Amino acid sequence: MSPSSEEKNMKKWKTPLWAAFAAALVVLLSGVAALIYLDELYPVGLGPRQPIPFSHRVHAGVKTISCFMCHSEAPRSSRAGIPPLETCLLCHSRIIRTYPYIARLRGDAALNRPVIWERVNWLPEFVYFDHSMHIQRGIDCGHCHGDVSRMDRVVKARKFQMGFCIQCHRYNRATHDCYTCHR
Incomplete structure (x- = not known):
């Protein structure tokens, strides 16, 4: 039995699994590279990390x-x-008191410990x-x-x-x- 012309065409266009995986990987890596290049994934230009994340x-x-x-x-x-911590606490003694960094700020102020x-x-x-x-x-x-x-x-x-x-x-x-x- 010889394969039909339709079966021959399907074999001709059938891509091996490893080639499809490689193509998908190239597309994925290109997307990640584009995001990095466009500063979307890892934004540059952030200032130094502070002990309390003040925005x-x-x-x-x-x-x-x-x-x-x-x-x-x-x-x-x-x-x-x-500003001294007391300035921060003018508002934050009442506003978002339970936020962990604000609680830490209140604790530092209570112990008279400065934030560096x-x-x-x-x-x-x-x-x-x-x-x-x-x-x-x-x-x-x-x-x-x-x-x-x-x-x-x-x-x-x-x-x-x-x-x-x-x-x-x-x-x-x-x-x-x-x-x-x-x-």
Whole structure:
């Protein structure tokens, strides 16, 4: 008995199982590579992991809390400052009290134990920068720090190099005297 022409055509187009598996694997790996390339699977640009997962997006964005509620030193000092735990507890003594990190925060405050935050932005010691002077002149925090209201974990938005500062000073007609920033 000889095979019919229909059986010959089916054998001709029948793909071995290993080839189908290999093709599916290639498609899957291509999809994963595309997700990584598009920053969907492993997002880049997250700031440093903090001891308590504080979201600026939620606090400054969704809840529209002013930068100065937490960074209260910025309008009157060279440093913006990190808020004491009591500032956090102004709200969190009543709001989402049972969330594990908030409970930990309350425990740290009760024991007078500070939370050691990972610093995101800093300047070399030979550079003097005064937050209050810039705020009093109407410079928005986002100009240097980026749109933190869209960041869960804050990233360094700018490279604080001399060229960035000089360009801003020129644009705002501020002094270029070296001793203003280098003391």
